[in-house]
Amino acid sequence: MTEGVSEELKEKVLKYLGTVSKAKNRDVARAVEVEKALVDKAIAELAKEDKIEYIYLGTSYIQLKQ
């Protein structure tokens, strides 16, 4: 299921997350202007690589691993 996720996209996601305190996948997809399904996959990979983490403030967000 991870076909099509490039290192370049993951870099873009990390770069965007560096500019905000937290975000939802939807916000990331809009910011990097890539289809959301693909961004979801990139975020899953980044989570497994321990580069991002999840927080819950009434709804769930992602952020760069502190």
Place this chain on the structure above:
Amino acid sequence: MADRDTPLINNLEDGPWPSYVKEIKRAAKKNAAAKDLLGVQELSFKDKITHWKHGGIVGVTGYGSGVIGRYVDVPEEFPAVEMFHTMRINMPSGWFYTTDALRKICDIWEKYGSGLTNFHGSTGDIILLGTDTKSLQPCFDELTEAGFDLGGSGSALRTPSACVGPARCEWACIDTLDICNNLTQEFQDEMHRPRWPYKFKIKVSGCPNDGVAAIARADFTIIGTWRDSLRIDQDEVRRYVKNGFDIKGIVTDKCPTKALAWDEKAQKLNLRADDCVRCMHCINKMCKAIRPGLDRGATILIGGKAPIIKGAYLSWVLVPFMKMEPPYDEAKELLHKIWEWWDENGRTRERVAELIERMGLKTFLRAVDLKPLPQMVYRPRANPYVFFD
């Protein structure tokens, strides 16, 4: 961690119903956190408020779900429960277990946690109650070695659940256990890495008796049903009547559409099949004689939820009949369309039913490519305020 007196909760060791206080005490013999939990529970009984706090970032690598951070608000008094996190473990469909599997979970939880559990939590997961942050990852690693994985939490797909279904029920019109297991396996990423406005639940009931309360508790409700006629075994019907069964009082008078009538003279139970709304009452009362039809599938309904925020909803009919054969592509495709629309348009903590109410069922149906059908409503609108476009 001196032994404390807990007179208020000790009161709940008495009485005929099995006592959870005794259970906490059993765990407390081996575990300091369970022992402190007794003290916290006693303090809450005295103060009449909770002493737990939520928040913080806790979890296992790669996941945003399945662990709920929990902290006591009086850690100086109860240091062993300063951290008392919950782990949600995805149960097997239908809550069937081998004792080997259960014993493995118990051994792992004895090693890493308080030894206290819920079998099961409201959504259906095995709930492992109380551990500290550093134990989460090793506990999770051992659980996955034993074949178990975390369930959902946060703004994610929550652990799907299903009634006992064809495993031990003659009324199951769909394979609830396989559907539940198949969807759970398909949507692991949606469960474990929360991304949506809020939670989303899927529940699968095998018949309109709705044994897992799917219509009230699931955003995506799958209820088994049939399109052809009830099957009636007239010999068995006569056997019921001969044994003194009040077929008129118990069955035909209670049929909501008066589709059934008992012909005393001909000793025959007559059915006007077109009027049957498949409520299950006659089947429930005479299961040896009346059975669901054979052209089986599911009614899909959307939106069931508890009150937060805009009020409670029962699910609304979305697809009156869908065949449910593996790999369930039609249902999966529909789910993807629903999630895409909801994720694009939903506000923070807005469930899908609330979004449908805010934006209109018409808009929703267009987004998921479904045509309006009279089965979706009780009655059409009475007002003239139609938007023509």
Place this chain on the structure above:
Amino acid sequence: MGKSDIGPPSYKKMLPAVIEKNYGKWKYHEITKPGVLRHVSESGDEVWTVRAGSPRLVSIDFIRDICDIADKYCDGKLRFTSRSNVEFMTPKKENVEPIIAAVQKLGLPVGGTGKAISNIVHTQGWAHCHSAATDSSGLVKAIMDELYPYFTSMKLPAKLRVALACCINMCGAVHCSDIAIVGIHTKPPKVDNSKVSAVCEIPTTMASCPTGAIRKNPDPNVKGLVVNEEKCMYCGNCFTVCPAMPLADSTGDGVAIYVGGKVSNARHTPMFSRLAIPYLPNNPPRWPEAVNAIKNIVEVYAKHALPDERMGEWIDRVGWENFFKLTGIPFTEYHIDDFTHGIDTYRTTTQFRW
């Protein structure tokens, strides 16, 4: 990093042999006595089930105890129901009484079938939850001690489903139960402005309020929030988003009782539970006010409902006016719905009972 996203183990590995063999082939069932089911297959095979009540919050030793029973009589397999009961299944009729004896030796009741009160579905309460307005396990224990004879018998007009949620978040989704017990707050959140800016997001917290009661603090020197107390209906949504707005209160918190809901489509369509008693105090360890109120409702229902009539169907037949008369519960302004879908409940006919 170890395995990830393996999902739950397949149910197929967990099924008793008789279940696996007769999967999808069951023909009919009967309840031979309270807590004992006999399912018969098209193949002629049968499976006997013994259903036992559980406190749900249990130690691992409890799980090991029930595993011992399953190892001895059920080839090492067992299951749980959606209401936290334990079910022991065996193709051998001669195992039924020994299973019952073993279950009772553990102090567990056998029952919860047919026209009974099954186990109470409930939430975490003061044992584990940050937003609980009442306890769950304790209150459930107090209620089930009183309703115990209804679990072990089948003497009610129909099944009676009781559920308890310790706050209106209702993670136990109790809102369609014959009797729903709901923990409620009755006082607005106490804003701790010294913490708000540190632990909460101000716009998110304001947006979380369904009635728009939360505003920025008008004092420019205070970076925080204020609550318009007249608009607050104590839902606690803001507290979930912002921990600096607790609403737990020793005297204000209590329970409300809702009745007449159902999820089954049998006869009447599914129904929401509706408000019977707006507020009863938290009075641990036995909650006598709540327990007595519930017992009264059960007894009035048992006396007046016709066979097979669920609570909501009985009330539907006799009218809410008679429900309040027969139970002696006062009808108050709190019972009139003034929330979003409220006007649908106002009576638009001259048909009613005196």
